[in-house]
Amino acid sequence: MGWLAAGDGYEVALIDGRVAARSTSGRAAGRQLKSLPKALRDHPEVDRLRRLEEWLARHAAACVAQVDTWMVSSLPVPTGLLARVWPDEAWQAALRHLVVVGDDPDEVGFLRDAIAPGELRMVNLDGETVRLSPETVTLPHPVLLPDLDDLREFAAELGLTQKVEQIHRATWRKPAEVSGSEVTEFAGGRYASRFGLAARATQLGYRVSGGYATCRVRDDGRIAEAAVWIGEPYWEEEVRTGNLTWHDQEGRTLRPAEVGPVAWSEGMRMAAALHAGRQVEEGS
Template sequence: MGWISAGAYEVALDDGGKVICRNAKGRQLKTVPPKIADDPAVVGLRQLTEWLDRHQRECLATVERWMIRSLPVPTAALVALWPDTAWQAALRDLVITDTDGTVAGYLRDADGVRGLGLVDLDGDSVRISPDRVRVPHPVLLDDLDELRDFATELDLRQGVQQLHREVFRRTTEDPRASSVDTYAGGVYQRFRFLAGRAVSHGYRVRGGQAVLSVVEDGRTIEARMWLGDAGYDEAETGPLGWTTEDGTALTLGDVGPVAWSEGMRMAADLYAGRDIKSSEERA
């Protein structure tokens, strides 16, 4: 972006989106002078920066939703979005599959004529033109470790955490049980600390529980972890369970791999912020 007049100065955005200023002699100043802080050009650039930040976050959040739901995405949509640098940053280097779940490669480009540009699993640059692809949740990738290693070799950098997202797979838990207590017993000195951590990490707090909704195979499932009563100072992470959208409890055997992984990820996240000394004394 070029320089814009602002009174006796000129302003612009640097590569990091910060408003910069230079005087009439062309010398760049350390800060924007207070006397032009309300100049329409300065205000407009700052509003543009805020919008770009929001847009970037929205792009990342949208692609993450595609991944968590493993939704089929029309190739035409990727082609239309690709010229936008914020969308491109969110999409580049993601592992994509066909609609049957077969890994196609790492996404590098999307073109209306040539199709999707990928690095395939042999390290070759290829082009494909399917009608739709998927951005799979990493728990659904059988060769996740190999895909991670190969991405590291290729120096690929994902905007959306896919390959290096922490995943949890169900192991020896009783499929007839209704909850797991792997991350129960994490003590917080104040309920608001625990609730605040949940909200800041993107989880809802409702009825004394942290709640995460996951849509898997067309069905909405809620992972729920007990946090405590807001009327009490101290709080403690409780068991983790899963329910249908209307609150009907599910047995562990009825929980799909994505809902399981994301629920356990939430529980581990909240447990990690515990007061370690208090938790050890309570154990």
């Protein structure tokens, strides 16, 4: 976006996600100012740019949320769709460097580019840039990636970063044997109030419904919802995190054997994150 005239002697533009100004006269003509002059703060052009700034921030967050949903659920994504949205900087930032898998499970690499009508360029673990044109690709959840450690090491060597947390996402693999239908490992995290615990759950992106923080995941085509007890609504006294359970779409409690690897990992991730925000006694 170019510079727009705003008032006498100034121009404004959206630079790196914020409204910036520069002088058009005097010795400082053409130089970007360190802060927005007071005379411009209520100018219509500045107000318009601020609204655009807010919209772009919401759009970028929506792109990240959508890509995160594709990744967590390992949903097949049409390559043509990726090519259509790639020119959008917000989509590109959310997608770039994510690990993608084509028709062949061995076709694994970091996404570098998407070209119409549906060709993807990626860097594989051999360091080669390859082209793929499958009808769909998946952005796998990291617990499903057998070469996760190699991918992490290779990403570090190349200095690759991901906008959507994928290869460095905390993961938990389900033990071969689990007794009972509840996980108690992260229960007992003490919070001063239920409000504080619910606020942490919401801040982390989890849904709060009734007395639970929940996380819904599509795992191998089935919906599973992980839930952690956080206390009765409007409870004003001290509260502690409860056990972790999983349920199907009908609300039936799932046995550990029925919980898929992604649903297990994401449920444990939620429970661990809530427990991590607990009050800790000094010296403990």
